[in-house]
Amino acid sequence: MKPLIKKLTETFSPSGYENAIREVIMDEIKDFADEIKIDALGNLIARKGSGGKKIMLAAHMDEIGIMVNHVDKNGFARFASLGGVFPQTLVGSRVRFMNGTPGVIGAHYLKRPIKLIWNKDMFIDIGATSPKNSPVQIGDVAAFDRPFVDLGDRIIGKSMDDRIGVAVLIETLRKLKDTPHEVYFVFTTQEEVGVRGAITSAYGVNPDIGIAIDVTGADDIPEMDTKTIFLGKGPTFKFKDAGSIGDPRLIKHFIKVAEKDKIPYQREVANMGGTDARAIQLTHAGVPVMTLSIPCRYVHSPSEMVDYKDVQNTVKLLVKLLEKNIEI
Ligand code: CO
Ligand code: ZN
Numbered sequence: 001m002k003p004l005i006k007k008l009t010e011t012f013s014p015s016g017y018e019n020a021i022r023e024v025i026m027d028e029i030k031d032f033a034d035e036i037k038i039d040a041l042g043n044l045i046a047r048k049g050s051g052g053k054k055i056m057l058a059a060h061m062d063e064i065g066i067m068v069n070h071v072d073k074n075g076f077a078r079f080a081s082l083g084g085v086f087p088q089t090l091v092g093s094r095v096r097f098m099n100g101t102p103g104v105i106g107a108h109y110l111k112r113p114i115k116l117i118w119n120k121d122m123f124i125d126i127g128a129t130s131p132k133n134s135p136v137q138i139g140d141v142a143a144f145d146r147p148f149v150d151l152g153d154r155i156i157g158k159s160m161d162d163r164i165g166v167a168v169l170i171e172t173l174r175k176l177k178d179t180p181h182e183v184y185f186v187f188t189t190q191e192e193v194g195v196r197g198a199i200t201s202a203y204g205v206n207p208d209i210g211i212a213i214d215v216t217g218a219d220d221i222p223e224m225d226t227k228t229i230f231l232g233k234g235p236t237f238k239f240k241d242a243g244s245i246g247d248p249r250l251i252k253h254f255i256k257v258a259e260k261d262k263i264p265y266q267r268e269v270a271n272m273g274g275t276d277a278r279a280i281q282l283t284h285a286g287v288p289v290m291t292l293s294i295p296c297r298y299v300h301s302p303s304e305m306v307d308y309k310d311v312q313n314t315v316k317l318l319v320k321l322l323e324k325n326i327e328i
Helices: 002-009 019-029 160-175 196-205 248-260 308-323
Strands: 035-038 044-048 054-060 065-071 077-082 094-097 102-107 122-125 141-144 154-157 182-188 209-217 236-240 266-269 289-296 304-307
Touching: 002 019, 002 154, 002 160, 019 035, 019 044, 019 160, 019 182, 044 196, 054 160, 054 196, 154 160, 160 182, 160 209, 160 289, 160 304, 160 308, 182 196, 236 248, 248 289, 248 308, 289 304, 289 308, 304 308
Parallel strands: 054 182, 054 209, 209 289, 236 266
Antiparallel strands: 035 044, 044 182, 065 077, 065 141, 077 122, 094 102, 094 141, 102 122, 154 304, 236 289
């Protein structure tokens, strides 16, 4: 899967601008789905199987990024964030605009401690000297620019959140030969700005069960008081986060499947954050949901790291789960 992950994480598609990544995914899935649709918000919805329980798997295809809101008189672009961008991860970062223009994020970090206030302390240098010769203008969008890195078990890229979930869905669709269910593989848009694509796609699919596949912050790093989520110890079953409570019957079923097939997993309780499950559970008259997470270090930085074994185990678990009946 590594060439696929490289391709997915090196594609630039921040929230609202998912065209490029949607085309890449479409190319990877078109020979494996029974039906493919794109809804008005740009969600890519692929169905496999028919007649059984409707199961919606959701992985968001957008990524965090920035949008220009001002080009100053000296040609420096100022910006707003698209999704949860942490200023402290930005200085020295490269960005790439949708029109191909590269830029570097600068700040006065040698002169004084950076207070890291948008538009005041940080700017994007795109090599311009005035608004007139600037290759970008107000409203232009960029994503972070970092190549994929393969360290063996550990792999690093920008937008592992949630292109790694996208890779898992693609691989699961390819590996799933037979299913008693009607499975919808949904590649959602605009998750990073408030799970917006999941709201409309879930409404359209109207599933019986919803499962979000996303990354979760691993805290197995120095200087952390608690170490609860580890790279390499398997996907996590999320009991809750700030946006949803995992359906207890669904979590119990996942645990049963994982233990039967000896797939490692971790139990996760998060105070913060939310996934597409938040939107899916509230559609129509309500849907039981849970989130299956891939542990990830440095989430929402330009260098997000996951463990390749966790990725493979997540695929294995989903294939096992979808091959058989789900009684909840
Ligand atoms: Co995210
Ligand atoms: Zn995510």
